[in-house]
Amino acid sequence: ASNAAASASTARRSGPLGTPVNPSDFSAVPDVIVNHRLGHTYIKGPFLGKGGFAECFQLTRTDTNEVFAGKIVSKKSLSKRAKAKLETEIIIHSSVQHPNIVQFADWFEDDVNVYMVLELCASKSMMELVKGRGRLTEPEARYFLYQIIDATRYLHEESVIHRDLKLGNFFLSHDMCIKVGDFGLATRVTHEGERKKTLCGTPNYIAPEILEGEHTHSYEVDVWAIGVILYILLFGRPPFESESAKTTYERIQNIQYSMPADVPVSHDGRSLIALILTRNPFDRPSLNTILAHPFMTNPQMPDRLPTSCLTRPPKWV
Ligand code: ADP
Numbered sequence: 001a002s003n004a005a006a007s008a009s010t011a012r013r014s015g016p017l018g019t020p021v022n023p024s025d026f027s028a029v030p031d032v033i034v035n036h037r038l039g040h041t042y043i044k045g046p047f048l049g050k051g052g053f054a055e056c057f058q059l060t061r062t063d064t065n066e067v068f069a070g071k072i073v074s075k076k077s078l079s080k081r082a083k084a085k086l087e088t089e090i091i092i093h094s095s096v097q098h099p100n101i102v103q104f105a106d107w108f109e110d111d112v113n114v115y116m117v118l119e120l121c122a123s124k125s126m127m128e129l130v131k132g133r134g135r136l137t138e139p140e141a142r143y144f145l146y147q148i149i150d151a152t153r154y155l156h157e158e159s160v161i162h163r164d165l166k167l168g169n170f171f172l173s174h175d176m177c178i179k180v181g182d183f184g185l186a187t188r189v190t191h192e193g194e195r196k197k198t199l200c201g202t203p204n205y206i207a208p209e210i211l212e213g214e215h216t217h218s219y220e221v222d223v224w225a226i227g228v229i230l231y232i233l234l235f236g237r238p239p240f241e242s243e244s245a246k247t248t249y250e251r252i253q254n255i256q257y258s259m260p261a262d263v264p265v266s267h268d269g270r271s272l273i274a275l276i277l278t279r280n281p282f283d284r285p286s287l288n289t290i291l292a293h294p295f296m297t298n299p300q301m302p303d304r305l306p307t308s309c310l311t312r313p314p315k316w317v
Helices: 002-013 080-093 126-133 138-157 220-235 245-253 267-276 287-291
Strands: 032-035 040-050 054-061 067-074 104-109 113-119 170-172 178-180
Touching: 040 067, 080 104, 080 113, 126 170, 138 178, 138 220, 138 287, 220 267, 220 287, 267 287
Parallel strands: none
Antiparallel strands: 032 040, 040 054, 054 067, 067 113, 104 113, 170 178
C-alpha cells in the first residue's frame, strides 16, 4: 500500500502543466512577508512541504497571532500557462467555503513571489494515513468518504469541478476531519451542459473519458475519483495501478481491475465501487445516490475518530 500511495503522490511532482520541478527554481522566501494592500504582516515559520510549484511555510500574522499555511509560488518558475492556472486556482479557491475544504484566507504578490494564505492543516494527509495503515476499517472509510462527498457536493453546487481529488490532497485537521485542498486543477463550469476538454489529473485517479482525447468531461470525473478513493480505502492500494502510467491508462480505459475475494470487504463496499467505476460517465451515480447506497447508510458511522487511527485501527473493531 505504501508504494501505491507514494506513486500516486509523486506523479503530481512533474507538475500538472508538464513543467519539471527544479528545486533551484524556488526563490528564497523572505522571513517577513507583507500584504501592503491590507496592511497585514506575516512572520515566516517552519517549512511545511513542497508541491509541483509551491513551497509551504507556516505563517503567523503579527497583529492577531493567527497561524496559517503560506503557499508560496516563485514567479520565476511560472510559464505563461502555469501563471494562468495559478490565477484560476486563486479565483476558485478564494470563492469557496466549507468545513471540509481548506479555508482560503488571503493572497497577494510582490516582485518575486505569489503568496496564498491558507487555513493551517496538520502535516498529515490521507496519503500518510493509508501509507501507515494500509486498508482502513469500513466505518473509517465511510466516515472519510462522507466528508469527501459532502465537500465535493458543495463544489458541484458552486459549479466547480475539483479534477484532482486524491489522497494527497485531503489534509487532516488536528481532530481528524478532512480538508480538501489544492485547487490547482479546478475549473468552473460557466454554462449548463458545458463539457471541459483539457487533459489533466493524476494517473491513478484519471477518469476514462479524460483519456479519450476527443471526448469531453465534467462533474463525473470527480465521482470517478471518489470511486478510486473508496477502492484504495477498502483494499489498501489503487485499483488500476501498474508499473507504468501507460499501462495504468490502458487498464482505466478497459475498466480492468479486480476486487480480490480474500480481502475482507463487505458486499456493500464492493457493490458501491462497481457502481461508481463505470466507463460511461453518464452511467455513474450522482453524489446523492452514493450517499443513499447501503454502504453509506450503514449505521456503523463514527461521529469522530481519534488521532491514534493514524497508526492503528480504532478499538471498536
Ligand atoms: P502544489 O499545488 O504545488 O502541488 P500543494 O498544495 O500540494 O502544492 O502543497 C505542497 C505541500 O505543502 C503539501 O504536500 C503539504 O505538505 C503542504 N501544505 C499545503 N497546504 C497546506 C496547508 N493548508 N496546511 C499545511 N500544510 C500544507
